[in-house]
Amino acid sequence: xxxxxxxxxxxxxxxxxxxxxxxxxxxxxxxxxxxxxxxxxxxxxxxxxxxxxxxxxxxxxxxxxxxxxxxxxxxxxxxxxxxxxxxxxxxxxxxxxxxxxxxxxxxxxxxxxx
Amino acid sequence: xxxxxxxxxxxxxxxxxxxxxxxxxxxxxxxxxxxxxxxxxxxxxxxxxxxxxxxxxxxxxxxxxxxxxxxxxxxxxxxxxxxxxxxxxxxxxxxxxxxxxxxxxxxxxxxxxxxxxxxxxxxxxxxxxxxxxxxxxxxxxxxxxxxxxxxxxxxxxxxxxxxxxxxxxxxxxxxxxxxxxxxxxxxxxxxxxxxxxxxxxxxxxxxxxxxxxxxxxxxxxxxxxxx
Ligand SMILES: Nc1nc2c(ncn2[C@@H]2O[C@H](COP(=O)(O)OP(=O)(O)O)[C@@H](O)[C@H]2O)c(=O)[nH]1
Ligand SMILES: [Mg+2]
Ligand SMILES: [Zn+2]
Numbered sequence: 137x138x139x140x141x142x143x144x145x146x147x148x149x150x151x152x153x154x155x156x157x158x159x160x161x162x163x164x165x166x167x168x169x170x171x172x173x174x175x176x177x178x179x180x181x182x183x184x185x186x187x188x189x190x191x192x193x194x195x196x197x198x199x200x201x202x203x204x205x206x207x208x209x210x211x212x213x214x215x216x217x218x219x220x221x222x223x224x225x226x227x228x229x230x231x232x233x234x235x236x237x238x239x240x241x242x243x244x245x246x247x248x249x250x
Numbered sequence: 251x252x253x254x255x256x257x258x259x260x261x262x263x264x265x266x267x268x269x270x271x272x273x274x275x276x277x278x279x280x281x282x283x284x285x286x287x288x289x290x291x292x293x294x295x296x297x298x299x300x301x302x303x304x305x306x307x308x309x310x311x312x313x314x315x316x317x318x319x320x321x322x323x324x325x326x327x328x329x330x331x332x333x334x335x336x337x338x339x340x341x342x343x344x345x346x347x348x349x350x351x352x353x354x355x356x357x358x359x360x361x362x363x364x365x366x367x368x369x370x371x372x373x374x375x376x377x378x379x380x381x382x383x384x385x386x387x388x389x390x391x392x393x394x395x396x397x398x399x400x401x402x403x404x405x406x407x408x409x410x411x412x413x414x415x416x417x418x419x420x421x422x423x424x425x426x427x428x429x430x431x432x433x434x435x436x437x438x439x440x441x442x443x444x445x446x447x448x449x450x451x452x453x454x455x456x457x458x459x460x461x462x463x464x465x466x467x468x469x470x471x472x473x474x475x476x477x
Contacts, residue, residue: 138342138344138374142262142378145262156255172404172407173404174375174405175378220437221400221403222436239404241260241261241262243260247255249252250251
């Protein structure tokens with residue numbers, strides 16, 4: 137259960153980014169989470185609800201976009217998405233592919249009210 | 251008025267930054283750093299004990315071992331005479347870059363060529379935290395079931411090697427070993443697989459040979475740097 141640590145890091149970075157714009161209030165933070173990031177979205181949302189409660193006003197929203205696994209075939213170089221466990225290449229059926237993405241844990245943007 | 255401000259930063263960019271600095275230091279000092287990860291009880295400490303037992307006394311190896319509580323593992327490993335530090339994480343379910351950085355303040359990196367890190371027993375969280383290691387190694391014992399690579403794919407995707415431990419217990423469990431290996435290869439086609447038993451010693455030579463190969467590639471870089 138490291139989602140609490142991840143949620144507090146998202147909040148911390150989100151607040152720093154919002155503070156770059158004087159007087160702005162943090163409304164939402166958008167993150168992209170790869171299916172292989174080892175982070176559970178529900179646990180993260182739950183941790184966020186607990187951590188993001190401000191002493192006054194409304195808590196900022198957490199928007200999560202789940203990113204699929206992206207692969208490149210080592211045989212024919214075809215790039216393709218698959219479920220988290222990986223799949224054979226749709227073009228040449230090779231089993232042999234390299235991971236291109238799907239393990240990211242990325243803070244995409246913050247939404248602020250000015 | 252609300253505005254969306256693009257950020258595009260890794261959530262764990264602070265850990266990533268520290269891990270990047272550690273990796274650079276390991277490379278500059280020609281230290282091979284390996285990060286051993288498994289569920290609690292898969293045999294990380296035992297494998298490290300067997301490994302240290304095979305080393306000459308003048309080997310420049312040091313160990314960091316992480317646990318939520320107790321110094322037990324550090325005590326077990328200290329018997330072999332190499333420098334060991336326990337990292338007690340309290341409630342944190344993984345090691346992070348900062349913990350490694352802090353532990354290394356006590357050692358002269360230049361005096362080492364191998365740093366073995368035993369992560370906190372957990373198949374999920376350690377996979378998110380880069381420690382600057384050259385490779386992650388995932389251990390899975392034969393009593394844990396063949397489906398674990400499918401249930402915890404992140405760590406199997408990120409590990410260079412899967413070490414299947416406790417193969418002496420195969421006669422007592424209804425594990426489909428071939429299926430376990432196929433599952434690991436499904437999520438990570440290029441993963442290397444080593445099967446061993448620390449009890450009988452079967453397969454330890456394969457593990458030690460793998461380790462030696464990785465150390466050789468670091469030594470070669472050192473020779474190139476000097477010449
Ligand atoms: N039968 C058998 N038991 C083992 C083997 N390796 C470790 N064990 C036992 O498994 C238990 C957990 O091992 P330990 O190294 O502490 O696991 P860790 O939590 O991953 O560090 C201990 O009781 C070990 O004696 C093995 O190869 N065969
Ligand atoms: Mg241990
Ligand atoms: Zn292909």
